[in-house]
Amino acid sequence: MLEIAFIRNNAEHVKERLAVKHFKELNLVDEAVVVDEKRRAIQKQLDDNLAKQNAIAKEIGELFKQGKKDEADAKKAETAALKEESKTLEEQLSNNETELKNILVRLPNLPNALVPVGKTPEDNLVVKEAGVIPALFPDALAHWDIAKKLNLFDLELGVKITGAGFPVYRGKGAKLQRSLVNFFLDNAVEAGYHEVIPPHMVNEASAFGTGQLPDKEGQMYHITLDEFYMIPTAEVPVTNIVRDEILEEKNMPVKFAAYSPCFRREAGSYGKDVRGLNRVHQFEKVEIVQIAHPDKSYEVLDEMVRHVEGLLTKLELPYRILRLCGGDMSFGSALTYDFEVWSAAQKRWLEVSSVSNFETFQSNRMKTRFRDESKKTRLVHTLNGSALALPRIVASLLENHQSTDGTVKIPSALQPYTGFSILS
């Protein structure tokens, strides 16, 4: 959520930047300014009113103490009109604040200056491509066929138990999941992240804090009986650790890493996009989160990008890094790098990580501040990234590292975790 004080003083700039995101309702910016102006006027009047009431109440208290009961009773009448008026003003203020919030909540974050102009995924900027794209033999298999032959996971079984998109991993397939999670977590802890295991459901306030509500309500599974939401990513519970907190600058950046299952409804997906592990409703992921000083958040973003790169390199997977264009980046992000790995048999790039700087978009919602040198409170910057999401990593591992004999080689960095060097 953008800060109203900033919009107030930079309305034209805000509109300009929002246009880069192809945001259509630029008129909302002006509306916000108008509503805010009204809000301040109402607030001033209300505050003045309350000040008068407080003064009278104080006088009455004095009179009572002096035993001048009649005078005190006479004074009481004076407040009646004020009270009536204050009540009306309070109502107006509350309506006005709701109106303002409804507008602010619809405004996306401003894109950073580095964000490429563009509308579609084709406009994303490839900033790096690394690793060797393997030249596969003729009858190389897609990961779902490999999984079937080697009995690594079973999608049909998941359908019976739950529904489409809930894979059952088994045998070495299950062990591979566990190994990857440990591998990713160990790397994160090694890089200075504090490991946490967060709740897998969150309340409404947390979902609002990171921006899932109200914007992406349909993405989450909603437990209506208890008003909980299944987390679509550990970003939600982990970032909310610092909700309503004032941090000490010397403790920043705060670095968290968390493994969690992720639950996504993914309504409306179909076709080859959802084949095999390409898109599922439940998957495993290790997420890294940093709470950073505003002046240093872009260094932090680069550091996180390098961390993810390191993981992909160790897994010997060909990957590329994209800087998302204005039209393709998410609502709350100021700058996003997507990581894609090459899916050899499908011959396409699969997104396995998204690393973003949200600047103050989330912290303004969460009221997460820090105290700077002059003891003033300022909003922190929040960043997060997948490091990494498992299903497409598994898809890519299977497809890229398959051999003509139908087995799959495990990258050496992962072997200490799996305890085996090939899937057969």
Added chain:
RNA sequence: GGUGAGGUGGAUGAGUGGCUGAAAUCAACAGUUUGCUAAAUUGUCGUACUGAGAAAUUGGUACCGAGGGUUCGAAUCCCUCCCUCACCGCCA
């Protein structure tokens, strides 16, 4: 799920209608003292919105779990909800 107790500032904790934005202690921060450490001592020590000011600063308002209510006036009284703790029940 049942019963009981309770939710006050970074922590402990006082406060049953006006003198309480909130005692006291501890922690923290700044200074004094000291050869260093320790001790002692003085001061500072919540957040948000908002008015004035270039700024330092300063005026107003709100906030004592959340939301309503009573009252001229609420941390204090009433109602609803949430949470914590203890005991019981159930249970990985």
